Amino acid sequence: MPLDPDKIDDLNKTLFVHIQLPNVPRPSFIWNYFGHLYKNPREALDLDRIYCKVCFEKIKEEYPDASFSSVRRQIGTYSATSSTGNMRNHLLAMHQITEAQAIKKTTKHIVSMFARNRDTTSSSQLKEKLGHQLTLMCCKDLLPFSIVENEGFQDFLISNRIVNTKYDIPSRTTLSPLNLNKIYTLQQHQYSLRTQPFNEAHTGESIKDLVSNVLNEFGINPNNVIVVSEYIHQNFRN
Structure with missing residues (x-):
């Protein structure tokens, strides 16, 4: 039975809207603004509805000690099965957010993040700082470190004057293992969740399902x- 949001008595300051992009190619920009209601990273309070994070953060700032149930009707809320069109209309009507503005804001943020203090920083320091930030970006967004070798990404950095040439871009090996080992202390753990016979054909789909x-x-x-x-491909010779 779905949870009644009017019975969620937790204080606003203890709750948050968890943003998680759908696992689909090129998800809609609206998923940067809508998500499920969580009490902590491992405890979802309502998975049947989608909440506007912009509304929620505003209410949370204005009424941190109010119970969620007392102010929830001021938050844009939709069924988890609602079309993105409804949420898109909400962003435009209530927050004047359009897809073009969202993309522009994201691009501006990326450029500003990578281009701080250019006038007072040497090229070697800029390259080191850029490598650090790119490593964090790849880790947080689960991007391959090889992104620095992609022509489109290189053109983006150059056209936005983050770097002058592609030779100013940190290499893949600089991101990992060099920077990765500096940022994170990695320790390998091994666990066995289950051991069982696997008599089907060892196709990618069958292994994925298992x-x-x-x-x-x-x-x-x-x-x-x-x-x-x-x-590992190994050639055997007679």
Whole structure:
């Protein structure tokens, strides 16, 4: 039975709207503004509805000690199965946010993040700082470190005057392992969730289904899991 939002008596300051982009190619920009209501990173309060984070943060700032149930009707709320068109209309009508503005704001933020203190920083310091920020970006957004080798990404950095040439862009090996080891202390752990016979054909789809079933059984979201495999080809000669 769905939870009645009017019975959520937690204080606004203890709650937050969790933003998670759908696992689809090129998700709509609205998912940067709408998400489920959470009490802590591991405890969702309402998965049947989608809440506007812009509304919620405003209410949270104005009424931090009010109960959520007393102000929830001031927050844009939609069924989890609602079309994105309804949420798009809400962003435009209530917050004057359009897709073009959202993209422009994101681009401006990226450029400003990478281009701070250019006038007072040497090129080597800028390259080191850029490498640090790119490493964090890849880790947070689960992007491959090879993004620095992509022509489109290089053109973006150059056209926005973040770097002058592609040679000013930190290399893939600078991001990992060099910067990665500086930022994070990595320690490998091994766990076995299940051991069972696997008599089906070892196709990618069959293996994916098996792994997904095991993850779901243990309450692990497959979208938060990265599977790394190494293919080794060996030639045998008689």
